[in-house]
Amino acid sequence: MQALRITLCAATMAVAFAANAAEVEVLHWWTSGGEAKAAAELKKMLEAKGHKWKDFAVAGGAGENAMTALKTRVVSGNPPTAAQIKGPAIQEWGEEGVLASIDDVAKKEGWDKLLPPVVSNVMKYKGSYVAVPVNVHRVNWLWVNPELLKKANAKAPNTLDEFFATAETLKKAGIQAVAYGGQPWQDATVFETVALAVGGPDFYKKAFVQLDANALKSPTMIKSLETYKRIKPYTDKNSAGREWNLATAMVINGKAAMQFMGDWAKGEFLAAGKVPGKDFLCLPAPGTAGDYTFNIDSFAMFKLPNKDAEKGEKDFASAVMSTQFQEVFNLNKGSIPVRAGMDMSKFDACGQQSAKDFQTTSKKGSLLPSFAHGMAMHSATQGAYYDAISQFWNDDKMTAKQAADKLVAAAKVK
Numbered sequence: 001m002q003a004l005r006i007t008l009c010a011a012t013m014a015v016a017f018a019a020n021a022a023e024v025e026v027l028h029w030w031t032s033g034g035e036a037k038a039a040a041e042l043k044k045m046l047e048a049k050g051h052k053w054k055d056f057a058v059a060g061g062a063g064e065n066a067m068t069a070l071k072t073r074v075v076s077g078n079p080p081t082a083a084q085i086k087g088p089a090i091q092e093w094g095e096e097g098v099l100a101s102i103d104d105v106a107k108k109e110g111w112d113k114l115l116p117p118v119v120s121n122v123m124k125y126k127g128s129y130v131a132v133p134v135n136v137h138r139v140n141w142l143w144v145n146p147e148l149l150k151k152a153n154a155k156a157p158n159t160l161d162e163f164f165a166t167a168e169t170l171k172k173a174g175i176q177a178v179a180y181g182g183q184p185w186q187d188a189t190v191f192e193t194v195a196l197a198v199g200g201p202d203f204y205k206k207a208f209v210q211l212d213a214n215a216l217k218s219p220t221m222i223k224s225l226e227t228y229k230r231i232k233p234y235t236d237k238n239s240a241g242r243e244w245n246l247a248t249a250m251v252i253n254g255k256a257a258m259q260f261m262g263d264w265a266k267g268e269f270l271a272a273g274k275v276p277g278k279d280f281l282c283l284p285a286p287g288t289a290g291d292y293t294f295n296i297d298s299f300a301m302f303k304l305p306n307k308d309a310e311k312g313e314k315d316f317a318s319a320v321m322s323t324q325f326q327e328v329f330n331l332n333k334g335s336i337p338v339r340a341g342m343d344m345s346k347f348d349a350c351g352q353q354s355a356k357d358f359q360t361t362s363k364k365g366s367l368l369p370s371f372a373h374g375m376a377m378h379s380a381t382q383g384a385y386y387d388a389i390s391q392f393w394n395d396d397k398m399t400a401k402q403a404a405d406k407l408v409a410a411a412k413v414k
């Protein structure tokens with residue numbers, strides 16, 4: 001009798017569990033070593049809430065391929081539960097009428113108090129939360145292999161002049177100075193960082209946030225483009241089309257000394273068992289120590305067909321904002337938590353510096369949205385900026401003036 005009761009009870013529980021369990025399909029592009037480790041933490045946490053994780057991973061840095069796959073799915077009326085959609089693109093999807101409000105979760109958990117307005121405003125469509133933020137990535141970093149610098153007797157650079165001097169010293173010593181991945185989004189990542197160093201935060205805002213034609217054709221822009229192109233002789237012949245994580249692997253394995261990249265690169269160093277400050281250095285990109293280009297990952301939520309699916313979606317959103325997730329995910333991803341009041345003691349010096357600089361730059365007006373990572377402009381405008389910059393990088397006959405003119409035209413694309 002007792003045994004039967006236990007069996008029945010277990011069976012009822014299983015049914016109850018199944019009724020509330022949902023399949024949560026999540027589109028993302030976290031497929032490199034460090035990224036996949038971080039994504040695995042998200043899966044684990046969701047499964048701990050009783051749901052089933054359905055992976056919708058589309059490889060390709062910065063998510064261009066993922067966005068194409070997403071459009072196909074949404075157009076065919078079969079969206080995933082959540083998708084990695086960031087910045088102004090959240091508004092673009094909101095306008096399509098396909099995003100779901102998660103205001104009830106946000107209100108219950110007090111997200112308005114846990115997120116800085118620069119973040120919460122972006123997560124809302126017409127005043128309602130439709131997305132949950134995951135992290136804050138800093139883009140303007142330089143990743144350095146200190147052993148190679150030592151070998152060449154070269155200095156870790158703080159300014160652009162020092163950077164070119166170091167690159168030259170390395171080159172003379174027969175060491176590959178720069179690890180580079182020639183893909184449009186990576187070109188834009190390096191370019192925005194160099195332009196920030198050349199022109200400073202006010203110029204950056206005019207050129208990449210306000211899309212100001214005068215800034216785009218100014219002598220400062222010409223100098224930014226020329227300075228960017230000066231990096232090319234320090235890259236290798238095989239850089240065209242190279243994925244960012246393979247470029248990072250060159251720095252990890254001592255094949256190249258430096259890489260301009262956001263701190264998802266740190267996830268690769270850590271996944272390879274490397275120790276910051278010893279095996280690799282994270283330096284603010286030369287000439288940008290007082291500035292911070294931010295890139296915030298977030299998941300937008302889609303309208304779903306039934307209550308169970310919605311429950312899964314809300315549990316997913318709540319898991320992402322939990323302190324537990326914000327810590328473990330970001331320790332793996334290279335980013336820092338986006339949620340206020342987090343204990344940073346488990347984070348390394350790069351993470352702690354990022355958290356500190358996020359605060360200070362926010363107070364002095366040099367916290368800037370990364371245009372290369374979808375934080376600053378309409379996705380179509382961004383695509384046109386990418387084209388201008390990549391064409392300039394690849395076509396050695398194109399002048400900086402021609403590239404600047406292309407940027408002025410790009411600013412009008414929408």
Ligand code: BGC
Nearest residue numbers: 060061062063264295297373
């Ligand atoms: C995303 C990161 C990702 C990187 C490389 C960025 O745009 O924000 O999460 O790791 O692209 O794919």
